[in-house]
Amino acid sequence: MAETGSQTGSQTPRERYRAQVRTEIKKHAWEQIATAGASALSLNAIAKQLGMSGPALYRYFDSRDELITALIRDAYQSLADTFRATARSGADPVALAHALRRWALEDPQRYLLVYGTPVPGYHAPEGITAIAAEIMATLLDACATLPANPAPTPFDPHLDAHRTWADGHPAPPAVLHRALTFWTRLHGVLSLELAGHFTGMGFDPALLYTAELDALLTH
Amino acid sequence: MAETGSQTGSQTPRERYRAQVRTEIKKHAWEQIATAGASALSLNAIAKQLGMSGPALYRYFDSRDELITALIRDAYQSLADTFRATARSGADPVALAHALRRWALEDPQRYLLVYGTPVPGYHAPEGITAIAAEIMATLLDACATLPANPAPTPFDPHLDAHRTWADGHPAPPAVLHRALTFWTRLHGVLSLELAGHFTGMGFDPALLYTAELDALLTH
DNA sequence: GAGCTCTCGTGATAGGTTCTAACTAAATCT
DNA sequence: AGATTTAGTTAGAACCTATCACGAGAGCTC
Numbered sequence: 001m002a003e004t005g006s007q008t009g010s011q012t013p014r015e016r017y018r019a020q021v022r023t024e025i026k027k028h029a030w031e032q033i034a035t036a037g038a039s040a041l042s043l044n045a046i047a048k049q050l051g052m053s054g055p056a057l058y059r060y061f062d063s064r065d066e067l068i069t070a071l072i073r074d075a076y077q078s079l080a081d082t083f084r085a086t087a088r089s090g091a092d093p094v095a096l097a098h099a100l101r102r103w104a105l106e107d108p109q110r111y112l113l114v115y116g117t118p119v120p121g122y123h124a125p126e127g128i129t130a131i132a133a134e135i136m137a138t139l140l141d142a143c144a145t146l147p148a149n150p151a152p153t154p155f156d157p158h159l160d161a162h163r164t165w166a167d168g169h170p171a172p173p174a175v176l177h178r179a180l181t182f183w184t185r186l187h188g189v190l191s192l193e194l195a196g197h198f199t200g201m202g203f204d205p206a207l208l209y210t211a212e213l214d215a216l217l218t219h
Numbered sequence: 220m221a222e223t224g225s226q227t228g229s230q231t232p233r234e235r236y237r238a239q240v241r242t243e244i245k246k247h248a249w250e251q252i253a254t255a256g257a258s259a260l261s262l263n264a265i266a267k268q269l270g271m272s273g274p275a276l277y278r279y280f281d282s283r284d285e286l287i288t289a290l291i292r293d294a295y296q297s298l299a300d301t302f303r304a305t306a307r308s309g310a311d312p313v314a315l316a317h318a319l320r321r322w323a324l325e326d327p328q329r330y331l332l333v334y335g336t337p338v339p340g341y342h343a344p345e346g347i348t349a350i351a352a353e354i355m356a357t358l359l360d361a362c363a364t365l366p367a368n369p370a371p372t373p374f375d376p377h378l379d380a381h382r383t384w385a386d387g388h389p390a391p392p393a394v395l396h397r398a399l400t401f402w403t404r405l406h407g408v409l410s411l412e413l414a415g416h417f418t419g420m421g422f423d424p425a426l427l428y429t430a431e432l433d434a435l436l437t438h
Numbered sequence: 439g440a441g442c443t444c445t446c447g448t449g450a451t452a453g454g455t456t457c458t459a460a461c462t463a464a465a466t467c468t
Numbered sequence: 469a470g471a472t473t474t475a476g477t478t479a480g481a482a483c484c485t486a487t488c489a490c491g492a493g494a495g496c497t498c
Contacts, residue, residue, distance in 0.1 A: 012495080012496090013494085013495075014444090014445075014446095014494080014495070017446095017494095018445095018446095034339070035339060036338070036339060036340075037336070037337075037338045037339050038336075039258040039338070040338075042483090042484070042485090043484085043485070043486090044483080044484065044485080045484095052446095052447065052448090053447075053448070053449080054448090054449090054485090054486095055447080055448080055449090055485095055486075055487080055488090056446075056447050056448075058485095058486070058487085059445075059446060059447075063485080063486075064484095064485065064486090108339075109336075109339065112336040113336075115410075115411070115414065115416070116335055116336030116414070117256070117257075117328075117331040117332075117335030117336040117414065118256075118414050118415060119255070119256045119258070119259075120253070120254060120255060120256050120327075120328065121255075122415075129419070132416075153430055153433065153434070154430070154433075155426055155427065155429075155430035155433075158422060158423065158426050159422055162420075162421035162422040162423070163421065164419075164420065164421035165419070165420035165421055165422070177430070180422075180427060181431065181434075183407075183411075184404070184407035184408045184411055184427070184431070185403070185404050185407050185431075186407075187407045187410070187411060188402075188403035188404050188405075188406045188407025188408075188410070189403045189407075191334075191406070191407070191410060192334070192402075192403055192406060195334065195335070195336065195337050196337060196341075197334070197351075200348070200383075200384070201381075201383065201384035202381035202382065202383035202384055203377060203378055203381040203384070203399075204377065204381070207374055207377050208374065208399060208403070210374075211372055211373070211374035211396070212400065212403070212404075214372065214373075215372070215400075215438070219434070219438055231466085232465090232466080233465080233466070233473090233474075233475095236475095237474095237475095240475095261454090261455070261456095262455085262456070262457090263454080263455065263456080271475090271476065271477090272476080272477070272478085273456090273457095273477090273478090274456090274457070274458080274459095274476085274477080274478090275475070275476050275477075277456095277457070277458085278474080278475060278476075282456080282457075283455095283456065283457090
């Protein structure tokens with residue numbers, strides 16, 4: 001929620017006030033997004049909630065898109081922080097998976113803002129890709145601690161030859177593959193659950209999630 | 220694209236004209252969605268493209284949301300048709316998987332309109348859930364033809380006890396589980412690819428997709 | 439502390455959107 | 469042919485994003 005990642009120490013009073021208003025704007029923005037989705041986010045409505053009128057918000061965010069980008073960045077950072085905090089007490093993929101699900105269910109629209117439908121032309125700014133890389137690194141670390149029992153696949157050589165995303169991580173290709181499937185499979189269950197595609201089907205999404213997690217660890 | 224599913228035979232000229240304008244509206248709507256996303260869809264812009272002005276569209280769709288709902292329904296139906304056509308020449312999960320990916324890459328925003336971020340309050344109308352059930356049935360049929368080698372999991376009994384989504388399909392729980400993971404895993408890779416989360420990572424998403432498909436069949 | 443400067447918030451305005459309402463004109467049905 | 473239904477129009481209300489010019493005040497400098 002707070003301006004995590006930017007320098008918060010020793011600011012002028014004006015900068016402090018500015019930062020506080022910015023986070024207040026974002027707080028109300030998250031409330032709107034949680035209840036009506038990101039597409040319904042209205043700067044005007046936020047301004048009214050803050051007791052100021054319309055164009056004042058443009059002192060704090062250049063545009064609606066810039067506000068949304070800031071929200072995406074904060075959401076990413078929140079996930080990265082959650083991952084880092086979880087990994088601090090033992091780099092365990094299982095703990096990471098459950099932390100991911102908790103984080104997602106805590107605010108489904110926040111998860112979907114990060115991993116859901118993007119605007120076709122949208123390109124994430126530099127700061128965001130860096131956070132994504134950190135999340136990937138934490139996941140790789142955790143997967144590297146697992147006993148190396150996954151059978152080699154025809155995909156592994158290609159993955160070994162294209163490991164720019166691993167960013168120098170010394171994991172063998174089998175671990176890279178495991179980290180990737182860890183991501184895609186959990187996201188597969190989670191995103192369908194959050195989007196409501198399991199409602200009315202009867203089964204418990206949490207059990208499917210843990211079943212996928214089990215399969216990830218034992219195969 | 221066409222009004223698949225509704226009765227198209229023997230209409231009055233007025234009904235015919237009405238149906239034709241409706242599909243023309245939807246055609247332009249899809250173009251807008253493909254280039255700017257569903258949130259940027261503008262009834263005004265569509266009307267101008269059709270040479271008529273603004274509120275005329277409300278003769279054909281009660282609201283913007285109703286138009287989008289119709290688009291979602293058509294997209295679902297298009298996927299169901301693709302699945303049915305693929306299954307007609309042998310109920311093969313591999314063929315189904317490749318048909319799914321082709322269909323998704325053909326129009327990423329169409330896939331994301333169905334499986335992407337929904338509006339929080341949105342509830343799919345009856346007609347749509349019926350199509351989803353048909354897609355599920357086709358998938359279950361295909362998975363039932365596979366050699367029954369998947370090892371039983373602790374999730375299987377729960378799935379056997381909550382099989383309302385299978386809608387009377389006589390598949391054993393292992394097949395239900397396989398169909399479910401088939402769906403979630405392929406969606407996991409596909410949705411992340413379409414949302415652009417693999418861009419810049421280096422590897423080929425198509426190979427990851429087939430790798431997941433392989434894992435689905437051999438384990 | 440006095441004065442300068444910079445910034446915050448304002449109202450006005452332009453141009454966009456969805457959607458309703460009243461009216462006209464044309465096509466269809468009886 | 470006459471009555472009725474329907475398509476499309478313009479006008480307008482209520483939103484929205486975003487820009488501009490202005491006034492008031494907070495903060496920095498001397």
